[in-house]
Amino acid sequence: MRIGRIHFVFRMSHYKCAVAGLLILTLSALAFYAQALKPKALFLTYQEAQPVLEALEEVLPPDLKGKSSKDLTAFWPTWISRRDAEIRGRLALGDEDSLVNLLLFGTSYTKQPRITIDEIVAIAQTANSSNESQAASSRALTILRARVDDLIQGLSAPGANERLLFGRQVLIQRTGYQPGTAAGHQRLRDYLLTSVSRVLKEQGSYAKALAAARSMGDPSEEFAERSRMYRNRGLSSDTSLLPNYGLEESLKALLSRGLIQPGSVKRIAVVGPGLDFTDKQEGFDFYPQQTIQPFAIIDSVLRLKLARSDALEVVTFDLSPRVNDHLERAKQRAQRGSSYVVQLPRDPNATWKPGAVQYWSQFGDQIGSATTPAAIPAGVSGLKVRAVSIRPAIVSRITPADLNIVLQHPELPAAERFDLIIATNILLYYDTFEQSLALLNVERMLRPGGFLLSNNALLELPFSRVHAVDYLTVVYSDRPDDGDHIVWYQRASD
Ligand SMILES: C[S@@+](CC[C@H](N)C(=O)[O-])C[C@H]1O[C@@H](n2cnc3c(N)ncnc32)[C@H](O)[C@@H]1O
Numbered sequence: 001m002r003i004g005r006i007h008f009v010f011r012m013s014h015y016k017c018a019v020a021g022l023l024i025l026t027l028s029a030l031a032f033y034a035q036a037l038k039p040k041a042l043f044l045t046y047q048e049a050q051p052v053l054e055a056l057e058e059v060l061p062p063d064l065k066g067k068s069s070k071d072l073t074a075f076w077p078t079w080i081s082r083r084d085a086e087i088r089g090r091l092a093l094g095d096e097d098s099l100v101n102l103l104l105f106g107t108s109y110t111k112q113p114r115i116t117i118d119e120i121v122a123i124a125q126t127a128n129s130s131n132e133s134q135a136a137s138s139r140a141l142t143i144l145r146a147r148v149d150d151l152i153q154g155l156s157a158p159g160a161n162e163r164l165l166f167g168r169q170v171l172i173q174r175t176g177y178q179p180g181t182a183a184g185h186q187r188l189r190d191y192l193l194t195s196v197s198r199v200l201k202e203q204g205s206y207a208k209a210l211a212a213a214r215s216m217g218d219p220s221e222e223f224a225e226r227s228r229m230y231r232n233r234g235l236s237s238d239t240s241l242l243p244n245y246g247l248e249e250s251l252k253a254l255l256s257r258g259l260i261q262p263g264s265v266k267r268i269a270v271v272g273p274g275l276d277f278t279d280k281q282e283g284f285d286f287y288p289q290q291t292i293q294p295f296a297i298i299d300s301v302l303r304l305k306l307a308r309s310d311a312l313e314v315v316t317f318d319l320s321p322r323v324n325d326h327l328e329r330a331k332q333r334a335q336r337g338s339s340y341v342v343q344l345p346r347d348p349n350a351t352w353k354p355g356a357v358q359y360w361s362q363f364g365d366q367i368g369s370a371t372t373p374a375a376i377p378a379g380v381s382g383l384k385v386r387a388v389s390i391r392p393a394i395v396s397r398i399t400p401a402d403l404n405i406v407l408q409h410p411e412l413p414a415a416e417r418f419d420l421i422i423a424t425n426i427l428l429y430y431d432t433f434e435q436s437l438a439l440l441n442v443e444r445m446l447r448p449g450g451f452l453l454s455n456n457a458l459l460e461l462p463f464s465r466v467h468a469v470d471y472l473t474v475v476y477s478d479r480p481d482d483g484d485h486i487v488w489y490q491r492a493s494d
Contacts (some may be wrong), residue, residue: 039315039410041403043084044440046076052084052436054460059433084407090429095170095322098277101200101238102163103147103192105278106285107377109154109164113138114380138304148192153184156180157189163277163285166322178193202233211488223485227456231431237320239274241344242352243424243455245359246474246484250453253302253472254488260451265307269418269445270294271405272426273316275323287343287374291316291326294398295342295367295390297422302366303400309366309394317403317410327400334395337375343374344386351478364388402407406434409441417447424484427456435459439466448493455484465492 053060053072064072064079104115119140155171156179158164168179175191178184206229211425213225231238254260273293278285294316301307318324330340346352346360364370364384373387403410405423421442427435441464442452452466460467469490475483 010330017179029051031315034089038401039412039416041401041408042411043077043080043408044437046073048440049076049437051463052433052440052461055463056433056436059431061433071148080407084404087235087404087406090201090233090235091320092170092174094236095166095234095398096174096195097199097234097236098238098387099167099170100192100195102167103151103196104144104284106151106163107379108161108285110147111379112143112150115143119143120203144196145194148189152179152185152188152193162289165398167171174336206230223457226429227428227458228435230429231434233429235320235429236278237275237323239276239425241292241296241360241363242356242476242482244293244300244471245356245476245483246455247297247422247424247453248300248303248359249355249474250472250486250488251300251306254451255304255306259488259490261471262305263308265301265419266311266313267416267418267420268297268301268307268312268314269421270314270316271421271423271442272318273323273327273400274318274425275320275326280376282343284380286377286380289326289338289341289465291323291330293422293424294327294340295340295394296363296411297396297420298397299364299366301420303362309397310318312397314398315404315410316398316400317398319402319404324402326401327398330395331400332397334392337392339368339392340390340395341371342388342390344388345387346384347382348384349382353475353477356476360386364390367391367394383408405441406430407441409444412445414447417450418445419447419448420448421450421452423452423454423456424486425455427454427458432459436461439464442466442489443491446491448491450491452489453486453493455486457485457487458489464492466490467492 005016036404050069053064057065067075104120107114119137119172122137123140151167153423155162155168158168171188171191172178175188177187177191179188209225209229210222213222216222251260255262270293274292276290276292294314298307298309298312298314302309303310316324316327316468334340342364344360344363346357351362368388368390371387371389373385376383376385401410405426423438423442427438430438435456439458443464446452446466451469458468466489469488471485471487473483473485477483
């Protein structure tokens with residue numbers, strides 16, 4: 001995120017089961033129990049969505065625009081189920097983007113160096129570039145082509161490498177080509193190079209849109225543009241540690257300003273927890289896929305004494321079966337007594353701010369203990385890694401549920417609404433209309449006085465009961481644009 005001072009007013013004008021005494025729980029009973037805790041997902045009805053449709057008449061999607069209220073009432077159920085399928089369909093393109101990240105940055109299937117951000121920029125600019133950047137680009141292209149061949153080789157014999165198994169499934173599903181054959185290899189090579197070029201092109205268009213927003217000289221406009229920058233992109237699951245540092249700093253500030261009280265957080269929702277696949281900055285593929293945010297938020301609220309570990313429930317809401325299955329399996333393993341290990345890589349060359357290094361150093365001290373980190377592969381130099389083994393009792397507090405936050409909210413009795421909702425790096429995948437629908441859903445999930453923390457600027461329609469109270473800018477490192485504006489949205493009473 002580009003950090004700039006924001007004049008932050010972005011308005012219209014501008015679960016629970018008491019189960020005692022069960023000594024023996026069979027696996028099927030456990031599965032049933034987990035299921036029983038899951039809130040049911042309800043689609044927004046037309047009556048619920050109507051105020052948003054009316055207020056944003058001008059910017060409605062073409063299939064909703066210009067229809068009378070009577071026509072919309074009849075069409076809404078068709079629209080919402082179709083749109084739900086379309087949004088979920090964006091996961092496939094996001095999976096392909098993850099595969100491109102594995103291709104550029106993975107180390108588990110190749111001895112080629114990771115491709116650096118500068119080299120990616122050089123490849124993208126190659127057509128109209130100087131001799132110097134053409135040389136950088138030609139080196140990067142040689143590495144890229146060797147990586148493509150190594151990846152296809154890896155995909156043809158993935159063994160137990162979960163990322164290669166996933167990549168193989170994604171590619172075969174999308175192309176029908178088999179990596180183990182000569183013809184398949186050739187076709188997959190072309191396909192992967194085209195995917196890289198698509199991703200680079202997309203990155204270029206985001207950079208252009210941001211430059212245009214920046215040139216207006218208004219940081220609020222720029223933040224608003226960033227906040228829906230990925231509206232046409234595939235849905236990525238990638239995640240990293242540092243946004244959680246931004247969240248902890250925000251909670252600290254809320255606490256010191258008396259906006260949130262010690263011991264007041266009992267129920268937390270994490271919308272879009274994500275899965276660390278292979279990210280270009282702090283994500284690597286030399287350790288198992290992992291989720292971080294649900295654990296990070298528990299660690300933070302315990303550290304700040306906002307919650308007690310024996311009176312805390314966390315529900316994660318995601319539409320990705322991969323993310324939900326990962327969390328479900330972690331929970332089931334925890335119920336059998338296994339802890340969950342999180343690997344925390346840090347590249348000292350990335351010059352993290354002292355506060356970020358401090359956050360990294362103490363991460364997990366409330367929820368587990370330090371353990372031996374995964375071995376760093378020979379080709380990755382200078383990296384530091386911590387690992388934390390998270391106690392099964394903490395992992396068991398998390399309940400994953402399927403939900404499309406744009407169109408659905410969980411069926412919750414008033415007493416089970418959330419004290420705190422986290423949604424970082426998710427709402428920027430949607431346009432203003434869909435973000436406004438998401439905010440309607442968040443409103444139904446938050447208790448009066450509860451907070452939504454998000455690193456996106458959301459439009460506040462006049463009838464909304466969720467309002468931005470303030471925001472905190474947290475800078476993560478000396479790299480350009482590395483930080484977040486965390487906006488504190490609070491729900492007013494009914
Ligand atoms: C880029 S990841 C961000 C992960 C994490 N929140 C973070 O900040 O690192 C986005 C996550 O949101 C999920 N997601 C995207 N759209 C969603 C939607 N409409 N409803 C629920 N989850 C969604 C994705 O599947 C993914 O897990």
